[in-house]
Amino acid sequence: MSRPVQVLQRAMKLLTAFDHDHPEMGVTELAQRLDLHKATVHRILFTLELEGFVQQNPATGKYRLGFRLFELGALAAEQISLRREALPFLEKLRDECRETVDLAVYDNGEMVYLEVLESPLPIKIAARPGRRLPVYCTASGKAYLAYAGEEDLQTVLSQEMIPCTPNTICDPEALQEDLRLTRERGYSISLEEYEIGIKAVAAPIINGLSRVEAVIAIAGPAYRLPPERVTELGEAVRQTARELSRHLGGRLTT
Amino acid sequence: MSRPVQVLQRAMKLLTAFDHDHPEMGVTELAQRLDLHKATVHRILFTLELEGFVQQNPATGKYRLGFRLFELGALAAEQISLRREALPFLEKLRDECRETVDLAVYDNGEMVYLEVLESPLPIKIAARPGRRLPVYCTASGKAYLAYAGEEDLQTVLSQEMIPCTPNTICDPEALQEDLRLTRERGYSISLEEYEIGIKAVAAPIINGLSRVEAVIAIAGPAYRLPPERVTELGEAVRQTARELSRHLGGRLTT
DNA sequence: ATAATGGTTTCGTATTGTGAAATATATCTC
DNA sequence: GAGATATATTTCACAATACGAAACCATTAT
Incomplete structure (x- = not known):
């Protein structure tokens, strides 16, 4: 069986770390929750943001789920x-x-x-x-x-x-x-x-x-x-x- | 500025390839649409499936968006x-x-x-x-x-x-x-x-x-x-x- | 003014993701 | 039923990427 893509798994676990009790989280908090290096978390967030999967609140520097997930979720719901x-x-x-x-x-x-x-x-x-x-x-x-x-x-x-x-x-x-x-x-x-x-x-x-x-x-x-x-x-x-x-x-x- | 994570971008583009006209797609079709190698697409799908972001229809071998996206989308919608x-x-x-x-x-x-x-x-x-x-x-x-x-x-x-x-x-x-x-x-x-x-x-x-x-x-x-x-x-x-x-x-x- | 905290960037390198090739499976045609 | 075709899956050598240690930057707290 093939080996899963590590950084992809990390990114999905990062996205799944958000919940309604934690709608916004920063780099350091996510790094702690996921047991990952801050630089790694930052790089993943930076990439997710480019494609609209997360967005950073400029005022607080924290991240939240982005518009693309709203769209994909709506499509997933339809199916x-x-x-x-x-x-x-x-x-x-x-x-x-x-x-x-x-x-x-x-x-x-x-x-x-x-x-x-x-x-x-x-x-x-x-x-x-x-x-x-x-x-x-x-x-x-x-x-x-x-x-x-x-x-x-x-x-x-x-x-x-x-x-x-x-x-x-x-x-x-x-x-x-x-x-x-x-x-x-x-x-x-x-x-x-x-x-x-x-x-x-x-x-x-x-x-x-x-x-x-x-x-x-x-x-x-x-x-x-x-x-x-x-x-x-x-x-x-x-x-x-x-x-x-x-x-x-x-x-x-x- | 840091460089985005390539395989993560590829995975997000793969997820975004699904739309209501194409709710289900196979490895070969996705590889053609995304201009990626079939092995690469398969590996990404395999990893996305492990975390529930996509699911494979056993009858057709094709993939569709998974339950985790429904959940993340619902949370994104709430926000x-x-x-x-x-x-x-x-x-x-x-x-x-x-x-x-x-x-x-x-x-x-x-x-x-x-x-x-x-x-x-x-x-x-x-x-x-x-x-x-x-x-x-x-x-x-x-x-x-x-x-x-x-x-x-x-x-x-x-x-x-x-x-x-x-x-x-x-x-x-x-x-x-x-x-x-x-x-x-x-x-x-x-x-x-x-x-x-x-x-x-x-x-x-x-x-x-x-x-x-x-x-x-x-x-x-x-x-x-x-x-x-x-x-x-x-x-x-x-x-x-x-x-x-x-x-x-x-x-x-x- | 200094310390603490969190976010961002750099860069050498170890590890991973890639894709060419092969294999497996399913379906179609004759 | 055999052969052809199409798609999915797996393997593996290696090139390229993702990693994280360290440093830097910005803001807040003392």
Whole structure:
């Protein structure tokens, strides 16, 4: 097997070092995070900037992701056929329940939002495509785990589950029981486990090979979601996920 | 000045070779487009794939943009503060006029959609963030040119304007006159110049340094936009662009 | 005024990326 | 089914590049 291009890997790791907690970083900070020499980091940034992949804030000297990545990301998003096919289902669900609806996939131990349709109400759960969230304490993550392969499940259970709120389920056995209940009712529930004030329900999209392709979730402010409303939304998201699964069942998507 | 990293530039040009007309390409095709050796292209693709920047379709052997670019693009989009600040204005305008509304910027001789809010009506103009469109025959482009610097204007006028429809204005003097009328009424008009069946109006967002930061456009199917409706929408987009310009005027955005 | 910190540049050289050539795989034609 | 064609993948000698140590520059803090 051929050897990967070292400086290319370094550059990609550099780009991936930016996240929404660190949208801007300087040469020295990036060098420290990536364990690279400042001269190397500077040379990579200089080249990325020439092609518009990063841009330097002249006032601070720090760098951020550039316009070319916005464009490539938009093109990459267009090609996620699951997103495209799911959109009408998400729109219908959002219009019916008037809460924030999202589509997420599992990736490297976390859930990543592929699409978010926010509630039309003034008070709503804000989320963004591309954002990552933990698996063990979110409705999306639990809907995934309940139907995931044993390997993904053991990966999560073998790692320390850090409490996000006092309601976070951190005991592996309690989580397994929660996942059993999820399978029983066909949708997961997160009651202020990931963030105080937010409740959510989610259901899996199963593809033609009986694998969890993605999950659909509904999230809302806790005060607007008494138990009977949670049940209603759970049934709605289960129904939508089932319809989308059926819609996708005839063909596999990437 | 330091010398850019050659293989990094090559990799970025490779990624930028993908567009919505060419979402998937193989090693040989990319080598031809980029004038690089197949072994070089293969090595770059192999490395990009390791980090998730591209993925190979096992069925066809061709490559497409990968999930990491989707994520980076989403993060890059989040940081375009103009997009964020403009969104409420775009939403209000779209809800009022019930046609597709978009925000675009000028980049390298073309307009690029930053944000698109599609009409809620069943028949609507579909557009996508990240897409590019010509300057001389779109409402967005003409709104930009009317207020752009002389350099951008001469760049466009000195290049051949290829007709997109029988209505495309290709004569430099006729275009200049059209731009004069645009400045006079405060918004541009494109009557099926870019695509048969589509009419659009657009107005510039002027920042605190009196430069055109972006443009807002409204686009709709021609049959739904008789002349008096075009005038209404023109006034509406002009008003929204002015409000946004004022909103942004106190601070420069990147 | 000096020190500390972060960004930028230089340049000798070790390491890497290159591409010519070969091999492997898949598809097409007869 | 054999041979031809096209594309993808791999190998390896070596030329060219990327590297990082050191120095320099600019800004901020003391």
